[in-house]
Amino acid sequence: MTATFVGMPAFPEAARAALGDSQLRHNLAHATATIRARRREVVAEVDEWEELRLAGAAVKDAALLRLDEHLVRLEAELTARGVTVHWARDAAEACAIVAGVAEAHAITEVVKVKSMATQEIGLDEALAARGVTAWETDLAELIVQLGDDLPSHILVPAIHRNRAEIREIFVRAMGDAGRPAPAGLTDEPARLAEAARLHLREKFLRARMAVSGANFAVAESGTLVVVESEGNGRMCLTLPEILVSVVGIEKVVPTFTDLDVLLQLLPRSSTGERMNPYTSTWSGLTPGDGPREAHVVLLDNGRTRALADELGRQALRCIRCSACLNVCPVYERTGGHAYGSVYPGPIGAILNPLLRGVGTDEQVDSLPYASSLCGACFDACPVRIDIPGVLVELRAQVVDARRGTARHAAEAVTMRAAAATLASGRRLGLAQRGAGLLRRVTRRSVFSWLPWPGSRWTGARDLPAPAREPFRAWWRRTGGGRR
Amino acid sequence: MRVALLVTCLNDTLFPDVGRAAVTVLRRLGVDVEFPPGQACCGQPLINTGYLAEAVPVVRGFAAAFHGYDAVVTPSGSCAGCVRHQHAMVARRAGDAELAEAVAATPPMYELSEFLVDVLGVTDVGAAFPHTVTYHPTCHSLRLLGVGDRPRRLLEAVRGLRLRELPAADECCGFGGTFAVKNPDTSVAMGADKARHVRESGAEVLVAGDSSCLMHIGGLLTRQRAGVRVLHLAEVLAATEGAGARAERVS
Amino acid sequence: MNAREEILGRVRAALRGAGEPGPVPRGYRTVGVANDPVDLFLERVADYRAEVTRCAPAEVPDRIAAALHDARRVVVPAGLAWPAPPGALPDTGLGAAELDRVDAVVTGATVGIATTGTVVLTHGPGEGRRALTLVPDLHVCVLRADQVVGTVPEAMARLAPDRPGTWISGPSATSDIELSRVEGVHGPRRLRVVVAG
Numbered sequence: 001m002t003a004t005f006v007g008m009p010a011f012p013e014a015a016r017a018a019l020g021d022s023q024l025r026h027n028l029a030h031a032t033a034t035i036r037a038r039r040r041e042v043v044a045e046v047d048e049w050e051e052l053r054l055a056g057a058a059v060k061d062a063a064l065l066r067l068d069e070h071l072v073r074l075e076a077e078l079t080a081r082g083v084t085v086h087w088a089r090d091a092a093e094a095c096a097i098v099a100g101v102a103e104a105h106a107i108t109e110v111v112k113v114k115s116m117a118t119q120e121i122g123l124d125e126a127l128a129a130r131g132v133t134a135w136e137t138d139l140a141e142l143i144v145q146l147g148d149d150l151p152s153h154i155l156v157p158a159i160h161r162n163r164a165e166i167r168e169i170f171v172r173a174m175g176d177a178g179r180p181a182p183a184g185l186t187d188e189p190a191r192l193a194e195a196a197r198l199h200l201r202e203k204f205l206r207a208r209m210a211v212s213g214a215n216f217a218v219a220e221s222g223t224l225v226v227v228e229s230e231g232n233g234r235m236c237l238t239l240p241e242i243l244v245s246v247v248g249i250e251k252v253v254p255t256f257t258d259l260d261v262l263l264q265l266l267p268r269s270s271t272g273e274r275m276n277p278y279t280s281t282w283s284g285l286t287p288g289d290g291p292r293e294a295h296v297v298l299l300d301n302g303r304t305r306a307l308a309d310e311l312g313r314q315a316l317r318c319i320r321c322s323a324c325l326n327v328c329p330v331y332e333r334t335g336g337h338a339y340g341s342v343y344p345g346p347i348g349a350i351l352n353p354l355l356r357g358v359g360t361d362e363q364v365d366s367l368p369y370a371s372s373l374c375g376a377c378f379d380a381c382p383v384r385i386d387i388p389g390v391l392v393e394l395r396a397q398v399v400d401a402r403r404g405t406a407r408h409a410a411e412a413v414t415m416r417a418a419a420a421t422l423a424s425g426r427r428l429g430l431a432q433r434g435a436g437l438l439r440r441v442t443r444r445s446v447f448s449w450l451p452w453p454g455s456r457w458t459g460a461r462d463l464p465a466p467a468r469e470p471f472r473a474w475w476r477r478t479g480g481g482r483r
Numbered sequence: 484m485r486v487a488l489l490v491t492c493l494n495d496t497l498f499p500d501v502g503r504a505a506v507t508v509l510r511r512l513g514v515d516v517e518f519p520p521g522q523a524c525c526g527q528p529l530i531n532t533g534y535l536a537e538a539v540p541v542v543r544g545f546a547a548a549f550h551g552y553d554a555v556v557t558p559s560g561s562c563a564g565c566v567r568h569q570h571a572m573v574a575r576r577a578g579d580a581e582l583a584e585a586v587a588a589t590p591p592m593y594e595l596s597e598f599l600v601d602v603l604g605v606t607d608v609g610a611a612f613p614h615t616v617t618y619h620p621t622c623h624s625l626r627l628l629g630v631g632d633r634p635r636r637l638l639e640a641v642r643g644l645r646l647r648e649l650p651a652a653d654e655c656c657g658f659g660g661t662f663a664v665k666n667p668d669t670s671v672a673m674g675a676d677k678a679r680h681v682r683e684s685g686a687e688v689l690v691a692g693d694s695s696c697l698m699h700i701g702g703l704l705t706r707q708r709a710g711v712r713v714l715h716l717a718e719v720l721a722a723t724e725g726a727g728a729r730a731e732r733v734s
Numbered sequence: 735m736n737a738r739e740e741i742l743g744r745v746r747a748a749l750r751g752a753g754e755p756g757p758v759p760r761g762y763r764t765v766g767v768a769n770d771p772v773d774l775f776l777e778r779v780a781d782y783r784a785e786v787t788r789c790a791p792a793e794v795p796d797r798i799a800a801a802l803h804d805a806r807r808v809v810v811p812a813g814l815a816w817p818a819p820p821g822a823l824p825d826t827g828l829g830a831a832e833l834d835r836v837d838a839v840v841t842g843a844t845v846g847i848a849t850t851g852t853v854v855l856t857h858g859p860g861e862g863r864r865a866l867t868l869v870p871d872l873h874v875c876v877l878r879a880d881q882v883v884g885t886v887p888e889a890m891a892r893l894a895p896d897r898p899g900t901w902i903s904g905p906s907a908t909s910d911i912e913l914s915r916v917e918g919v920h921g922p923r924r925l926r927v928v929v930a931g
Contacts, residue, residue: 012665019669031912051759051762055760055761061755062755065755068749075738089737156909162912166911193908197919200920205831221896229907230919231919232919234868263901264886271909274850275847275850277905279900283895283897283898304741307744308747313752329673330669369665369666374655394533399533400533415534419540422526422541424544428495435496448706461674461699463698471494471496471503474503480506480517
C-alpha cells in the first residue's frame with residue numbers, strides 16, 4: 001500500500017457508496033462542524049494570522065527551494081549528534097530499513113507514534129510480514145487498528161466512528177491485542193480514553209523500540225519535532241531504547257527559530273487549540289535521557305516528483321493540519337475513505353496525483369475532479385497552498401496524459417466541440433438557434449428528465465430549456481432594447 | 484468610458500433576462516453599456532475541466548471581443564474570476580506569447596456588484612422589490628473575487644426588500660461546473676443541504692450573483708416543489724415599483 | 735547509485751530553474767501582548783483545565799505541598815531549584831515501571847508562554863529527564879514570573895536546540911472521539927502550575 005489504498009474505485013463511485021451511509025454522514029457532519037467552530041475561534045484571536053500564513057508559506061518555500069542543501073545539512077547535524085541517517089527512495093526501501101533495525105536487535109514488537117509517512121508507506125503491514133508487530137498508540141489510530149479499518153482523516157483517522165462504535169470495537173478487539181477493555185465500559189469519551197490508557201500502558205512500559213514520524217526537521221540543528229496531544233508520542237520518543245523516525249524529505253525547515261511560525265499555525269489550524277498539549281523537540285541523542293540509539297529515514301516516495309511540478313510543489317508545504325478537510329464540503333459529505341488514500345480531502349486530491357503521477361491509475365486521476373473548486377481549503381490553509389489552482393493544473397495534466405487515448409474520448413470530443421462553439425459569438429449564435437429548435441420541438445421550458453449523460457444532471461435537478469430568445473438575438477433585434 | 488457587458492454564455496443561452504436586467508440597472512445609473520457581439524464564453528467550463536489547450540481559442544476569442552473597452556462588467560462572479568485569474572494561466576501553459584499579450588491587454592474585469600459599488604460608487608440603485616429574500620454568496624464571488632458585503636449592501640438599499648439570513652451561507656452549493664455531472668451524487672448532496680437552508684431561511688426568493696449556482700439550487704428547489712423562486716442579483720436590482728422582476732423563473 | 739545520491743540528484747533535477755526563495759516576512763515577531771504576560775499566562779493555563787496559582791517566592795513550598803495534595807510517592811529532579819517537598823525521592827534514574835508507581839513529580843521549567851498557556855521544559859538539572867515528567871500521573875511545575883514571556887516567538891528566542899524540549903499545554907488530552915476534547919490520556923492527567931513572584 002503506497003499512498004492510495006489498493007483496489008479502491010474512482011472517487012465518484014466511492015463517494016456514492018459513502019453518501020448512502022447516513023450514520024457516516026451524521027458522524028462527519030457533527031465532527032467537522034465541531035472542529036470548524038473551534039478553529040474559527042482560535043484563529044480569530046490572532047490579529048497577525050495572515051502575516052503568520054505568509055511567513056509559514058515563505059519558511060516552507062525557503063526550505064523546498066534549497067532542499068538539497070538543507071537535507072545534506074540535516075544529515076550532517078543528525079550524524080554529529082549520534083543518529084544514523086538512512087535514505088529511502090520509495091516505500092519498500094523505507095520499510096526494509098525499519099524492519100532491518102528491528103531484526104538487528106531481535107525485536108518483535110514496536111510502538112508507534114501517529115505518523116502519516118509510515119501510513120503512506122504501509123509500514124505496519126510490511127513489519128508484520130517480517131514478523132514484527134507494530135502497535136499504534138494514538139487513540140484514533142488504535143481505533144482504526146483494532147477495528148481492522150482504514151484511516152479517513154489526517155488528524156483524526158477514526159473521525160468516521162462515533163462513540164458507540166468505538167466502544168464496540170474496544171470491547172470486541174482489545175483483548176486479542178493485550179489488556180482487554182475494562183468490564184462495564186461505557187461509551188463516554190473519558191471512559192474510552194481511560195480504556196486506551198490502560199490498554200497501551202503495558203505496551204509503552206515494555207517496548208524496546210519505537211517508530212515515529214516528525215512534523216518538522218530542522219536542518220541547522222538536526223532537531224526533530226513531534227506535535228501531539230495524548231502523550232503517546234512522548235511515551236514512544238522517551239521510553240524505548242531504540243527510536244526510528246521516518247521523515248519525508250519535505251519536512252525540513254531551515255532554522256530552529258523558524259519553528260516560531262509553524263508552532264503557532266499548526267495547533268490552531270488542526271485541533272483548533274492555542275497550543276496542542278505536547279510538543280517534543282530533540283536533536284539527536286541525550287545521554288541519560290531518552291533512547292540510546294536513534295535512526296532517521298529520509299523518505300522520498302514521490303516527493304521529488306511533486307517537487308519537480310512547478311505549480312504543484314507548493315503542496316509540499318503541507319504541515320498535515322487537516323484544516324482543509326474540515327472546511328471541505330465534499331469531504332464533509334463523502335468522508336475520507338472515498339479518496340482511497342491516507343491523504344484524503346482537498347490536500348489528498350492534489351498530493352496523491354503529485355506523489356504518484358497522473359495518467360496511469362483511474363483512481364488517482366479521479367481525485368483532482370473530487371472538488372467543486374469552492375476555495376474554502378485555500379482560505380483555511382495555514383501555509384497558503386492554492387489547492388484549487390493546483391487542482392485545475394492537475395486536471396489539465398490528466399487531460400494531457402490521456403490525449404489521443406481511447407479513455408474519455410467521448411468527453412474530449414464534447415469539449416473540442418464546445419471549444420469550437422464557444423470561441424466566437426457567431427458560432428455560439430448558430431448553436432443557440434439549434435438549441436431553440438430543441439425547445440420548439442420538445443415544447444418544454446424545463447427538463448425534468450434527460451437521457452444519459454443528461455441524466456447525471458436531471459436525476460435530482462430540473463434543467464431549464466434554452467431561452468426562446470437568447471440575449472444576443474434580443475440585442476440584435478432590439479438594438480439593445482432601444483428599439 | 485466605454486463599458487462592455489460580458490453577458491456570459493449561460494445567461495445568453497438560458498437566462499437572457501439576467502443580461503437584460505444588468506443592462507437595465509447600468510443604464511439607469513447612466514452607463515451606456517455595449518454588447519460586443521464577438522463575445523461567447525470566458526472558457527471556464529473547459530479550463531476547470533482541464534481542457535486548457537482547448538481553451539486557447541476561446542480565450543483568444545474573448546480577448547479579441549473585448550479589446551479596446553475601458554471596462555468589462557459581468558453578472559457572474561465565476562466568469563469574472565476566470566477572466567481575472569485563469570486567462571493568463573491558459574496563455575502561459577500554452578507557451579503562447581501573443582495570447583499572453585492579448586490577455587494582459589484585456590480591460591479591467593468587474594463582477595456586477597463590484598462595478599456598481601466600487602466604480603460607480605453606488606449602493607442604492609433605485610430598485611424596489613417588496614419581497615422576503617435570502618442571499619447566497621457564491622464561492623467565486625466570495626473567495627476568488629472577494630466581493631465581501633457589496634451584494635448585501637446593494638440588496639439592503641432595495642426598497643421593500645426584507646433580507647433573511649441564510650444558514651451556512653458561505654458553504655458551497657455543490658454546482659462546481661462539470662463537478663455537477665462528474666460527481667453528481669456529491670453535488671446533489673451539497674445542493675440538497677443548500678436547498679434545505681434556503682427553505683429554513685423562510686425567504687420567498689433566493690438571490691445570488693451567479694446563474695450557474697442558481698440553476699443548480701433552483702433545479703433542486705423546483706424538483707422539491709419548494710415554492711421558492713431563484714433570481715439573479717441583477718434581476719432584483721432591475722426591479723422597480725410597478726415593474727417587478729419577471730416571474731418566469733418561479734418554481 | 736545509492737539512495738542518498740539518487741534522491742539528492744532527483745531534488746536538484748526537480749529544482750533546476752526554480753529560482754531563489756523569497757525573504758520570510760517576520761513582522762509577526764514584533765507582535766507582543768498588551769498587559770502583564772503573567773496574568774494572561776494564568777488565564778490561558780487555566781483554560782486547559784490545568785490548575786494554576788501565583789504566589790510570592792517564599793510561599794512556593796506551601797503551594798507545592800497543596801498541589802501535591804494526597805500524592806504519596808513524589809519524585810523530584812536532582813537539581814530542583816526549590817526546596818524539595820518532604821519525603822520526595824530525588825531521581826536516581828528510575829526505570830519506567832518504577833516511575834509508573836510514582837504518584838507525582840515536581841519540576842521547574844525553562845519558559846512559560848502567555849498567549850498559549852504553555853510551559854516549556856528543556857530537561858536540565860532542575861527539570862529532570864523527559865520520562866520523569868511523563869509517566870507519573872500528576873505534574874507540579876514551578877516557574878518564576880520572569881520566565882513567563884508573551885508569545886511563541888519570544889519563547890523561541892530563549893530556547894536553544896541543543897537540549898531536548900517538551901512543550902506542555904495543559905494535561906494530556908485527546909479529541910479523537912467525535913472531536914470532543916477529553917483531558918487525561920497517556921501523559922500526566924493532572925497538571926498544576928505555580929508561578930513564583
